[in-house]
Structures are given as C-alpha cells and as structure tokens.
Amino acid sequence: MADLINLFIDDVAVSVPKGTLIVDAAKRADIDIPVFCYHPKLKPVGMCRMCLVQVGRVKLDRGTGQPVLDANGSPEIAYGPKLETSCTTPVEPGMRVITNTDLVKRAQKDVLEFLLTSHPLDCPICDKGGECPLQNLTLTYGPGVTRFDYADKQHLDKHYPLGELIFLDKERCIQCARCIRFQDEIADDHVLGFYERGRKMQIETMSTPGFDSKFSGNTTDICPVGALTTRDFRFRARPWEITNVPSICPHCPVGCNISLGTRRSAKGGGEWEILRVMPRQNEAVNEIWICDKGRFGHHYARSQARLQKPLIKKEGRLVEATWEEAFSLIADRFRAANGKAAGWLGDRVSNEDAWLFGKLFREGFNSAQLVNRPHVAGLDLVARYGVGVGTNLGNLGQGDVVFIVAGDVEETAPVHMLRLKAAVERGAKLIVANARETKMDRYAAISIQYQPGMDTQTVYSLLASVSNQQSAISSQVAKFAPSDNKIKAAGQLIAEAQNLIVMLGDERPYPVMVQGQYTDAGRALAQACANLVVATGHIGKANNGLLPLWPHNNTQGVYDMLSAQGAEALSGEVKALYLVGTDPIGEGQNLPPTDFVVVQELFLTPTAQQADVVLPALAWAERDGTFTNAERRVQRYYKALPPTGQAKADWEIFRLIAEKFGLKWSFFSAEGVMHEIAAQVAAYAGLDYVCLAETKEEWPPVGTSSDLYFGGTAYDNRGGVGAQTKSLFEINGRSELKWIEPPPPSGQSIEPRRLNRPGTLIDQSAIYEVRLRAAELVKIEA
Structure with missing residues (x-):
C-alpha cells in the first residue's frame, strides 16, 4: 500500500496510511487508548484530554534536515516536554508512542x-x-476515591426533554460535544449547542420544536455516558437483560442493518417485546447510523390492534373463524374463478413471500394477473441498469458524480443523504434536479429547478449536452438541446465523470390523459434516466447505474420475484381478488369489480374491512426472511418475537392454501423458499441463508471492543452483511436506447415524499406519533 507510515506504539511496530491519527493507529495494533470526545466518524477536537500519550519523534539535524543517528546507527528519538492528544495528532515516520508511562497514567486518572x-x-x-x-474507563484508569467535597457538587435537571423523543440528564453530561458534533457534521441539522460556561455548561436545543432532526436517536448511541436516552427505552431494562437479534429496517429502500433489543415484559404478562432498536454496523449500507423512523417506528409489531385470528364475512359482518374454514372457503372461491383471479402484493413483504405468492397464482389459481403495489415506474429498468455489484456510497469521492432527479433523498432514503453529504466532502460532485428545493441542494455543485412536470425533458437536455454520438434516439434527444447554462455545466460534469450514479425519485405527476390516452410520466422519466446511463456507458460496474428512491423497503425484491414468474397486469374480468400487505382503499383508490376478496394483513385496514376473508399475517420481527434494498443488496433478517395470536408467516399461508389445490410444496421454512429462488431467478443465483449470514471485519470497529473503545452502543454485525445481486446487464450484457416521448406538464398536483407521514404501520407506533406530518400537496402550474 502506498504512503504507509511506520512507527512504534508501546514497542509494537505499526504500519498505517499517511494521515492516520495515533489513536486509530493504536487500535489497528489492538492497543486501546481511552477516549471520550473522540469518535472515528466525527472530526477530532481534543476536548476531553483522556487520550493523552507520550510522543517521541525522530530528531532531525537542523542543518541538513536528516535524522540524527545514535552510536548504533539508529535515529535518535526526542520526546516532547508535554503529553499530546492522540486523537488529534497524526502519525509520523519513525514516531514512538508510549501509552502507559506513569505520567500518562496520572493524566488519565486526573481527567x-x-x-x-x-x-x-x-x-x-x-x-x-x-x-x-465512563463506567468502564473509571474502573480501569480512574481513582478509587475523590478529593472533591460532596457539598460542592453541581445539581442540574435530570429529566430534561430535548425534544419529543430524546431526554437529557444534565448531571450526567461530560461535555464531550459528540451529540452537537454529530448534528453539525453528519446530519447537518444545527439544533443542539452549549449553553453557559465552565461547570454550568449544558446542552440545549436550538430548534422549535425541540431537537428537530430526523437522526436525533443516533446521539444516544454515541453518547459515552447516560446523559442522552430515548423516550421509549429509558428505565425499561438493563443491557444484560436484553437479547439482541439482527434485523433489517422494514421502512425505506436503504435497508439499514439494525439490532432488535428484546426481552420479556412483566407488564405484558411475560410476552416478548422490542424494547429498543439499535444500528448494526454495515459500512456498505448504513455505516452505524439509522433514522428516527427506523428506530422508533417498530411498535406496530406488538400493537394491541394486530389481527389475532382469521375472519370470515357472514351476514355482512366479519367474524372469527378457524384457519381450516378460511382456507377451504378461499380454495372453493378461487377454484370457481377458473383462472379469473388477480393478486395485489404490497412491497413490504419478504422475497420469500413474494415468490410463493406468484407461485400460488401460477400453479394453484392458474393466473398471472399480479400487481406490485404501489405502482412504481422503472422497476424493470433498475433490474437491468441498476448500480453494479460492489457499489458503496461510502467509497465515492474525487471523479464521481451523483445526479438526483425528481426525488428528495432526505425524506425517502434518509441515511443515503448522510452518505452523499460525506461523499461530497470527499470530492464527489452532486447534481440535483427537482421541481422544488430540497435539503440536498445544500451540497449540490449544480442545482436545477425545473417547471413541475418537466423532469423528463430536463434529463434529455442533460443527455443532449453530454453525447454527440449517433444513436437510435439521437434525433429525438437533439430536440432538447439545452440553452440553460446550469444544464450545460451539469452536462460537462457528467461528461467528465469517472463514475455516475443516477438517483431516480418519484415526485412527479400521476398518469394523465394525453391525446385520449393515459401517459405515465414516471415511466418516461425512468426511461430517460436509463438512456442517460446507457448512452454515457455508466452501467455494469460498481458505483455506476441507476439507484432508485423506492417508496418502501422491498420494492425491488417484490418486482424481482413476480417478474421472474411472468406476472402480468390486471386485464379483463376478475372474479376473485387476493391482496397482501396493501391497503388501496385506505389510500383513496378503488378495487376492481370482483365477487370475492381476500386480504392478508397485520391490521383491519379499510381494505380488510371490505374483504370476505381476512388472514392475520406475522410482522417482520416475528419471522425469518430477506429484503432486497435499492442497491439490489439481499439482506437477511431473523425472528426476534413469537407470533401474535394465531398469525402465520405469509409464505406459510400460501403453502397451506396450495395444499388445498393438491400442490405438495416441500417448503417448511423461509430458508427453503430461498433455495428455490436461487435456482430459478438468475440474479439471485448462488444465494442462500448461509452466505447471507456471513460477516466481515469492519473499520472502524465501532462497538466491538470489550471496553467499548469508541464509546457507543452500535453493535457489530453478527447477522450478515448481505450480498448484492448482479444487474441483468452484468449478467447478459444487453442494453438498448429506447424513446418515450416526454408528456407535457399536466397541471395536476404532485405529492412530495415525506418520511414522517401517516400510514398503516407508523400509525400504530404511538411513540413516534409526534413526528408525523401530513403530506403537503404542491400545485403544478401547466
């Protein structure tokens, strides 16, 4: 490796890259230097002085600048007169660091x-x-008694609400400023600060409402003491009482790795419940961060409103029934439908559920009418031209360009925003195009605000400024040659990019009538983005291609499972309709005319209330499975809770219904379903639960040290880092440029994405209710 620096720490030879801080160099040699204010994800500040060490440097001749050699021909080492903070001092060639001298130990004890x-x-x-x-380091390095007079102790607020979700114990705070620095440096939400000075210095919120940030919970993870606690976990349990189970966040397309802290509840009659959600380190996905929705939006899993038993409609009312009654009725009615059956599948279910749903329709119901809800344009294009294997936003820097169009990353994929901000700080260039201003505009090299409904035209203007080569769509693209200097400058950035990622959002008008036909503006935009990466050659390799801002956690995975089985759109008569994990009526839409409706859900949603049969399903925390995130990374999650009532896993329900049709499927676990997926879906070939559970060494090793060296409660990844599937282009090398005429601006309204918006699941997480905001409608001018 180039630019390696060789030095000695406690007489141990260490080689680390140039610019490495002493504290990190020591960690690579498995030598712990105690810290409080330092954190490897934050900028070093040297505030707490806990990391003081003795540093010796090679003595140089003032005249020649060459090392002074001793009698043995070795460089002489000159130790400084004072101890130095290892968290702010970079390594130097030949440096000698001592972490355990009497002077160092005295300094640590005094601090x-x-x-x-x-x-x-x-x-x-x-x-x-x-x-x-603080507890651990006091036992290891601190004094056994204090010389301080008890009467002089400072007494401050102990249950001070910084915001709706985070409490501060001001007496416990040691003024390390980690929380302030996280909000300033990582989240870019400047909502915390110091108030007063000296012994009276305190953390205060600087926003209204208090602690107004989508990432506030991360401050409780990195706080090295018990000063910051979350509203739902404080005083609930001790850490050693908790069983931590690896999982994946069930909300957005990032696929953040999390740990579910579970324990039996005395108040709940001994039932298991999730007490807290913590980040699980995966440097390729979420590093060690999660958003507040992922942290606090889990309570629906143990909601009292959960469906407990199957329901059948009798005399206009839904009444409890047995599973056998429900399955028999479903089998009779779908058999009578004689192939005129349709399925609507939500995009929160697992890959295994989606696969068996399609298999049930194909082999049992003799139908391929399957709808992936909600409707999202461009799923097939992302499957073909999505970012290549090895993509990692954490590796983006000089020479890399990210183009965001028609999407709000902070609201749709919050942790992506943190990682893109860091990429810009490393030298990556960001181009943002939207009909409105978003937080990402702060970090953009170029911001383009187009007329609402002109997103596709904007992409083609970029393409026209980038490519002069003749192609199948050259003449159409030429019509959009830009006159705007911003678009020309953005085109120049793309033309010079070594790597290009196009992040495709869905803040655009709904399908509208154009010349007597409905035109899907989303499809036109998705195709334009695909044409951009194909025409510029940014496909089929790491950190290149399309990266969608899908609405939910497994949008891509559900599409992969259904499309591989030849799913078709709804057409013709529908005599029996089966809906799983979706609530179209609750979203203000109508069901197609049908004679019989089955709904499989966690709650009695508005759609379920209209059903003839309602089947209770398990929540994600109650079963095993996999999700595929927007980068097409397949990740495994694990059962953390026992079932609610008589609820069953979706895939198991499909298997039991299949038995009523004489199908003998040999699936007795989600793992077995994954074996069939790997055998029949090209992109998933070679995947199984064993390889998905494989882990790797992460740097920095946050939370892995026995003494919690970096002072956080983020957990190392013991559940697997997942595996990224190949795009279809990487598999077969096929690409094409295809033209879809951009629809004119519609004059209709669009709905900007909101992370904190009401929904079937989040409405059941009462702790998070204070963060919910109604989605704002923005009127488009034609």
Whole structure:
C-alpha cells in the first residue's frame, strides 16, 4: 500500500496510511487508548484530554534536515516536554508512542477525577450502566476515591426533554460535544449547542420544536455516558437483560442493518417485546447510523390492534373463524374463478413471500394477473441498469458524480443523504434536479429547478449536452438541446465523470390523459434516466447505474420475484381478488369489480374491512426472511418475537392454501423458499441463508471492543452483511436506447415524499406519533 507510515506504539511496530491519527493507529495494533470526545466518524477536537500519550519523534539535524543517528546507527528519538492528544495528532515516520508511562497514567486518572466531580452515582439506575465507557474507563484508569467535597457538587435537571423523543440528564453530561458534533457534521441539522460556561455548561436545543432532526436517536448511541436516552427505552431494562437479534429496517429502500433489543415484559404478562432498536454496523449500507423512523417506528409489531385470528364475512359482518374454514372457503372461491383471479402484493413483504405468492397464482389459481403495489415506474429498468455489484456510497469521492432527479433523498432514503453529504466532502460532485428545493441542494455543485412536470425533458437536455454520438434516439434527444447554462455545466460534469450514479425519485405527476390516452410520466422519466446511463456507458460496474428512491423497503425484491414468474397486469374480468400487505382503499383508490376478496394483513385496514376473508399475517420481527434494498443488496433478517395470536408467516399461508389445490410444496421454512429462488431467478443465483449470514471485519470497529473503545452502543454485525445481486446487464450484457416521448406538464398536483407521514404501520407506533406530518400537496402550474 502506498504512503504507509511506520512507527512504534508501546514497542509494537505499526504500519498505517499517511494521515492516520495515533489513536486509530493504536487500535489497528489492538492497543486501546481511552477516549471520550473522540469518535472515528466525527472530526477530532481534543476536548476531553483522556487520550493523552507520550510522543517521541525522530530528531532531525537542523542543518541538513536528516535524522540524527545514535552510536548504533539508529535515529535518535526526542520526546516532547508535554503529553499530546492522540486523537488529534497524526502519525509520523519513525514516531514512538508510549501509552502507559506513569505520567500518562496520572493524566488519565486526573481527567477522570475532574469528570467525576459532579457526575452522579446513578450507575444502578442509569440506562447506560453495563455498556458505559465512563463506567468502564473509571474502573480501569480512574481513582478509587475523590478529593472533591460532596457539598460542592453541581445539581442540574435530570429529566430534561430535548425534544419529543430524546431526554437529557444534565448531571450526567461530560461535555464531550459528540451529540452537537454529530448534528453539525453528519446530519447537518444545527439544533443542539452549549449553553453557559465552565461547570454550568449544558446542552440545549436550538430548534422549535425541540431537537428537530430526523437522526436525533443516533446521539444516544454515541453518547459515552447516560446523559442522552430515548423516550421509549429509558428505565425499561438493563443491557444484560436484553437479547439482541439482527434485523433489517422494514421502512425505506436503504435497508439499514439494525439490532432488535428484546426481552420479556412483566407488564405484558411475560410476552416478548422490542424494547429498543439499535444500528448494526454495515459500512456498505448504513455505516452505524439509522433514522428516527427506523428506530422508533417498530411498535406496530406488538400493537394491541394486530389481527389475532382469521375472519370470515357472514351476514355482512366479519367474524372469527378457524384457519381450516378460511382456507377451504378461499380454495372453493378461487377454484370457481377458473383462472379469473388477480393478486395485489404490497412491497413490504419478504422475497420469500413474494415468490410463493406468484407461485400460488401460477400453479394453484392458474393466473398471472399480479400487481406490485404501489405502482412504481422503472422497476424493470433498475433490474437491468441498476448500480453494479460492489457499489458503496461510502467509497465515492474525487471523479464521481451523483445526479438526483425528481426525488428528495432526505425524506425517502434518509441515511443515503448522510452518505452523499460525506461523499461530497470527499470530492464527489452532486447534481440535483427537482421541481422544488430540497435539503440536498445544500451540497449540490449544480442545482436545477425545473417547471413541475418537466423532469423528463430536463434529463434529455442533460443527455443532449453530454453525447454527440449517433444513436437510435439521437434525433429525438437533439430536440432538447439545452440553452440553460446550469444544464450545460451539469452536462460537462457528467461528461467528465469517472463514475455516475443516477438517483431516480418519484415526485412527479400521476398518469394523465394525453391525446385520449393515459401517459405515465414516471415511466418516461425512468426511461430517460436509463438512456442517460446507457448512452454515457455508466452501467455494469460498481458505483455506476441507476439507484432508485423506492417508496418502501422491498420494492425491488417484490418486482424481482413476480417478474421472474411472468406476472402480468390486471386485464379483463376478475372474479376473485387476493391482496397482501396493501391497503388501496385506505389510500383513496378503488378495487376492481370482483365477487370475492381476500386480504392478508397485520391490521383491519379499510381494505380488510371490505374483504370476505381476512388472514392475520406475522410482522417482520416475528419471522425469518430477506429484503432486497435499492442497491439490489439481499439482506437477511431473523425472528426476534413469537407470533401474535394465531398469525402465520405469509409464505406459510400460501403453502397451506396450495395444499388445498393438491400442490405438495416441500417448503417448511423461509430458508427453503430461498433455495428455490436461487435456482430459478438468475440474479439471485448462488444465494442462500448461509452466505447471507456471513460477516466481515469492519473499520472502524465501532462497538466491538470489550471496553467499548469508541464509546457507543452500535453493535457489530453478527447477522450478515448481505450480498448484492448482479444487474441483468452484468449478467447478459444487453442494453438498448429506447424513446418515450416526454408528456407535457399536466397541471395536476404532485405529492412530495415525506418520511414522517401517516400510514398503516407508523400509525400504530404511538411513540413516534409526534413526528408525523401530513403530506403537503404542491400545485403544478401547466
């Protein structure tokens, strides 16, 4: 490796890249230097002085600038007169660092004594007890007694609400500023700050409402003491009482790795429940961050409103029934439909569920009418031209360009926003095109605000400015040659890009009538984005291609499973309709005319209330499965809770119904279903639950040290880092440019995406209700 620096730490030879801080170099040599303010994801500030070490540098001749050699021909080492902070001092060639001299030990003890002068003895009741860096480091490095007079202790607020979700114990705070720095440097939400000075210094919220950030919960993870706690976990359990189960966030297309902290509840009669959700480190996906929706939006899994038993409509009312009654009725009515059956499948279910749903329709119901809801344009194009295997937003930097069109990354895929901001700081260029301003405009090299409904035309103007080569669509693209200097400049960035990712959103008008026919503006935009990456050659390799801002967690996976089985759109008469994990009536839409409706859900939604049969399904935390995120990374999640009532996993329900049609499927676990998927879906070839559970060493090793070296409660990845599937272009090398005429601006309204918006699941998470905001309608001018 180029630019390696060789040095010694406690007489251990270490080689690390140039620019590495001493504290990180020591960690690579498995030498722990205690820290409080330092965190490898934040900029070093040297505030707490806990990481003081003795540093010796090679002595240089003032005249020649060459090392001064001793009698043995070795460079002489000159130690500085004072200790130095290892969290702010980069390594140098030949440097010698000593972390355990008497002077260093005295400094560490003194720093801890200062920190503990007014720190309360709350360990027996503190939420951080058992995983607290201050507690651990005090036992290892601190004094056994204090010289400070108890009467002089500072007494401050102990249950101070910074916001609706985060509480601050001001007495426990050690002023490391990690929370402030996270909000300033990572989240770019400047909502926390210091108030007062000296011993009276306190953390205060600077926003209205308090602590107004989509990432506030991360501050509780990186807080090295119990000063910051979450509203739903504080005083609920001790860390050693919790069983942590690896999982995947069930909300957005990022696919953040999480750990579900579970325990039996005394108040709940001994039932298992999720007490907290913590990030699980995966540097290729979410690093160590999650948004507040992923952290607090899990309570629906144990909602009292969950469906417990099957329901059948009798005399106009839904009444409880047995599974056998429900299955027999479904079999009779779908058999009578004689192939005129249709299925609507939501995009939150697992890959295994989606596969068996399609298989049930194909082999049992003799129908291929399957709809992936909600309707999303461009799924097939992402499957073909999506970002290549090895894509990692954390690796983007100089020479890389990301183009975001018709999407709000912060609202749709929040953690992507954090990673793109960091990529820009490393030198990547960001181009943002939207009909409205978004937070991503802060980091954009070029921001293009187009007339609402002109998104596709904007993409083609970019393509016209980039490519002069003749192609199948050259003449059509030429009509959109840009006159706007911003678009020309953006085209120049794309033309010079070594790597290009196009992030495709869906903030656009709904399908509208044009010349007597409905035109899907989303399809036209998706095709334009596909043409852009194909025409410029940015497909089939890492950090190149389409990266969609899908509405939910498994939009891509559900499409993959249904399309592989020849799913078709609804057409003709529908005598029996089967809906799973979707609520079109609740979304203001109508069901197609039909004689019989089955709904498989967690709750009695407006659609379920109109059904003839309602089947209770398991929540994601109650079963095993996989999701495929927007980068087409297949990730495994694990059962963390026992079933609610008589509910069953979706895939199991499909298998039991199939038995009524004489089908003998040998699936007795989700893992078995994945074996068939791997055998029949080209992009998923070679995947199984074993390879999806494989882990790898992560750097920085946050949360893996026995002493919680980096002072956080993010967990190392023990559930697997997943596997990214190949795009169809990577499999067969086929690409084409296809023209879809951009529809004119419609004059209709679009609905900007909102992370915190009401919905079937999030409405059941009462703790998060305070963050819900109604979606704002923006009127488009024709």
